[in-house]
Amino acid sequence: MKKQAVAAGFVLFSFMLTPKASAASFDQLYVFGDSLSDTGNIYKATGKTFPLSPPNFEGRFSNGPVWVDYLGDQLGLKPTLVSDIDFTTIPPTPFPTQGINFAFGGSSSGLGNAFVPDPNLPGVLKQVYGFAATLQANNQTADPDALYTLWAGANDLFFVNSEDSTTPITNISLALNTLVGVGAKNIIVFNLPDLGQLPAAKINDRNPTTLSKSVGEFNLSLAGTVSALSQNPNLNIISVDTFSLFNQASTFGFTNVTESCLSRPDICNPVDNKFLVWDGFHPTTAAHKVIADTALAAIEAKSVPEPSTELGTLLAVATFGAVGILKRQQKRSALTTAGLVSSAQSSHTVDN
Template sequence: MKKQAVAAGFVLFSFMLPTKASAVSFDQLYVFGDSLSDTGNIYNATGKTYPSSRRYFDGRFSNGPIWVDYLGDQLGLKPTLFTTIPPTPFPTQGINFAFGGASSGLDNAILDNRGLPGVLKQVLGFAETLQTNNQTADPNALYTLWGGANDFLFLNPEDSTTPINNISLALNTLVGVGAKNILVFNLPDLGQIPAAKNGNRNPTTLSKSTSDFNLGLAETVSALSQNPNLNIISVDTYSLLNQASALGFTNVTESCLDREDICDPANNKFLIWDDYHPTTAGHKVIADTALAAIQAKSVPEPAINLGILAVGAFGTVGMLKRQQKRSALITAGRVINAQWSHTTVEN
């Protein structure tokens, strides 16, 4: 495919009930996702040619640091890029497994036939490596998961079932190997981003698929949240396009790169950098919102613990059957077992 940007997704407030924020402490940060979370993996894997424009900052799909950088600074953690280390042993600072263009499943939606892992493959590979080394996931680490947009933008805009199943399986896999603190992002209304008007895409279809995906993901989050031993923290991205103006963004519908006549990256007034990705100012909002959600959930007040889970499209819809998840995990684990060890990246 000839697309130059890969995913879409943004964040705003979690609209959480008031509660006292307290200091939080994690000893590692693991990141799974696509270009919204990639701090240089696909850039290194493609010989520093993608993203190619000099207007993109240091291998990131934005004009500056992204939410992973900002949140990492706030937590005092900096994940190591997956492409700069061997898969094992895991470094103490955690790993960023996210690859620009990652589908929700096993492969890359943009650069196919290169062995670059999709979101589910990132998680299953992580789990497989732990099991091979007779380890469990660090229960004191923070694990972040954000994906699904590329399936709608570059694969099948009408199929919400596949990305729902993939991301749900990824979440259950992390829980299955011992992860306790998981930060989960839903999707914005993809029908409202600039890319929805490009490439013969149908904004109405993208909006419906986004809604269906968010409802399915909420179902998984609701089910996992019934476990008192898990700290599932969700950040609602769906509200951003309707609320970003309240944060001081004066242009939330056009990409900064498309309006160079009025776009000054230094003034932080544009929400969107290219047709798919937030500006660094938008990413800062994401990081601040994520940190607020983390701090709120760190206060063990039973009356609001579940209420802090995101609202809107991330509201509780139901509970997935655990047995179905367990069966799907076993099947997918077998599929990925052999594939992960052969995943290579070439500079």
């Protein structure tokens, strides 16, 4: 684990951005989030002890690839794990020509980790702050033809305060506006599934009703944030409605939506199963594939599905059929500065 990548200052390096030919094609993929989007950062940060792999798949919180893997394959992009980058070399290696995955399992929506008691692990807002601070320190802007993804909030409700939807919404709004402020143009935003319906909602003295209520409040507020940003004609804000996807799971062939796959070893097939949930908290790889297909369909349609204004109302979601693979640009951004830039945001209150 390259500790420089996740130290208190959360350092990054800068990129020189070159003009691209088409805003509809993405040349890089930047991922900000928690365990739902982590493809190995927390696994490396904990010396490959968390999550336990196997039964988890190669440091992912699932039994196979997660949505980032699937969407990346569909776009022809594989972002480099920030924990894989050696910042002690000049230039840092490996050179992340296709973007960076900043997501860490357990990340809160704010500055720290809601699950792993390690101050060096960045929350989602800190991931974004670090990225933005590096660009600003070098008088640069974000690649306008890259795709940026943000998914967070579940850890705040599961591990910090199940009744507080305001803090994660505030953090996510700050993160989104920060990305927009440094020049990001294409941003995918995920709402939360009904956490009260997950198997984990019934353990450790959690109250499923409270979780469901908070998710409803969270999703409603997130819809307002996305709607406000969408008024900017220069932005392409794409919503992925996981709340509806999980509620409609049976239409995608999932036959067990109430139990986790790991809790039923007698019938759980880790390769090809019909379980929606893998371990009580996280989707199975089959569910991640549906999420990725939904995201790609929304990208191709250039649509922004409107989240529901009522907790119980199912949202309109993108059509799930055969979807083509987006072309991507071959130009890569060139590394221009090898120096590390501190981006600690000490004045912001940590929410865990």
